Amino acid sequence: MILVVGGAGYIGSHIVKELIKSTKVVIFDNLSTGHGWAVDNNAIFIQGDLGKEEDLEKVFSTYSIDAVMHFAANSLVEESVINPWKYYENNVAATLTLLKIMMKYGVKNFIFSSTAAIYGIPKEDFLTEQSLTNPINPYGRSKLIIEQILEDFSQAYGMRYVVLRYFNAAGAHESSLIGESHDPETHLIPIILQHLLGKREKVLVFGSDYNTRDGTCIRDYIHVTDLAHAHILSLNALLTGKKQTATYNLGNGTGYSVKEVIEACEAVTGRQATIEYVERRMGDPSQLIASSEKINRELGWKAKIKLPEIIESAWSWHKKMVGLEKENSLEHADWFVIKNRDRYL
Ligand code: UFG
Numbered sequence: 001m002i003l004v005v006g007g008a009g010y011i012g013s014h015i016v017k018e019l020i021k022s023t024k025v026v027i028f029d030n031l032s033t034g035h036g037w038a039v040d041n042n043a044i045f046i047q048g049d050l051g052k053e054e055d056l057e058k059v060f061s062t063y064s065i066d067a068v069m070h071f072a073a074n075s076l077v078e079e080s081v082i083n084p085w086k087y088y089e090n091n092v093a094a095t096l097t098l099l100k101i102m103m104k105y106g107v108k109n110f111i112f113s114s115t116a117a118i119y120g121i122p123k124e125d126f127l128t129e130q131s132l133t134n135p136i137n138p139y140g141r142s143k144l145i146i147e148q149i150l151e152d153f154s155q156a157y158g159m160r161y162v163v164l165r166y167f168n169a170a171g172a173h174e175s176s177l178i179g180e181s182h183d184p185e186t187h188l189i190p191i192i193l194q195h196l197l198g199k200r201e202k203v204l205v206f207g208s209d210y211n212t213r214d215g216t217c218i219r220d221y222i223h224v225t226d227l228a229h230a231h232i233l234s235l236n237a238l239l240t241g242k243k244q245t246a247t248y249n250l251g252n253g254t255g256y257s258v259k260e261v262i263e264a265c266e267a268v269t270g271r272q273a274t275i276e277y278v279e280r281r282m283g284d285p286s287q288l289i290a291s292s293e294k295i296n297r298e299l300g301w302k303a304k305i306k307l308p309e310i311i312e313s314a315w316s317w318h319k320k321m322v323g324l325e326k327e328n329s330l331e332h333a334d335w336f337v338i339k340n341r342d343r344y345l
Contacts, residue, residue: 001026002067002069003067003068003069003107004019004026004069004071005050005071007025007027009072010169010182010224011227012027012029012034014178014225018225018229019069019232024044025042026044026063027043027045028056028059028072029046030048030072033074046058053097060101060107061105065105066109067238068107068109068111069110069235072094074087075139076186077117077284080137080139087141088142091139092146109161110160111235112161112164115139115143115166117135117139118133118135118147118165120134120285121285121286126290128293129248136285160243162238163247164231166222167220167249167250169224169227170189170222170314171189172316172317173225179317188258189310193269195273197319203273204277205275206279207279210286212287216258217257217286219255219287220288220290221307221310222252222303223304223305230248237299243298250301251291252306252307254306255287264308264311265315269315
């Protein structure tokens, strides 16, 4: 049985959809940023706080957990610059509590969601796992601290882990049942699509004076379903003993500027965006592009979904969201899952 911490969130819920095909899943989430409607009905759902030992004890004492996948984190770069305490409390201290309870119950397999933000300002065009880690914001630092803790725990306690460093996760599930939905939304692709659906007046482009081909930031966008496949391969590598510890970058290996992403969204939707160039956002590096050669070589993973298809899947989801919001059925779905939860506690 696999415990998915943060399984009601954007990335966690997509991984659950893959996992549930072959194994039993327990989702643990406090629904602070996740959604009741994103909880897979075939999984067991426990609502609880990662930082509370008693909530975690309830899970580990009830279920026989083989491995933990940990997605619960705050992940907004600018917010982390403004309120670092929140990031060290929720991303570092709470994860330490989780690791402590795992050790107590002898659960040693761990998959950790890390980020490209640990690299800071890259010195090379393609970031490999060997590239210098020098985060320029508290969010990146909070993730790097856990990576280092995992190294120490593996030496001292025999912890087995895979760290997955995501570049820019985007897109939605092929079913359009789940997709990206943050409140407030800060991510580029959902913001552009919300604008093209008439929910925002314009798209603000943060900075046009970066040292890039068109002056806007370059990122490597990776579909959540591609991320999900990497998680399954990593889990199998741990459970079969193929890997004791590993760290992998997950990206497409192609960088798109903010302007290029807007143009790609216009091409997919056939709609024209209104853009306004504004100041740089705090904590943003100019360019982040992955080399994912290592996971390709060791586990046979390669991203399959390119930017236009990523945007198409997100577009289907966002159009559906608009319909659901009109009918108020999202609220209903949230209520339904939370009611069902009582069966399991
Ligand atoms: N951007 C805009 N306008 C917007 C929103 C974003 O110009 O309205 C720009 C950002 O400045 C950035 C790019 O679009 O240059 C992508 O921004 P996102 O907010 O979509 O994503 P980030 O690159 O900030 O963050 C993502 C993940 C983080 C991860 C980070 C690595 O969400 O978890 O990549 O830097 F840490």
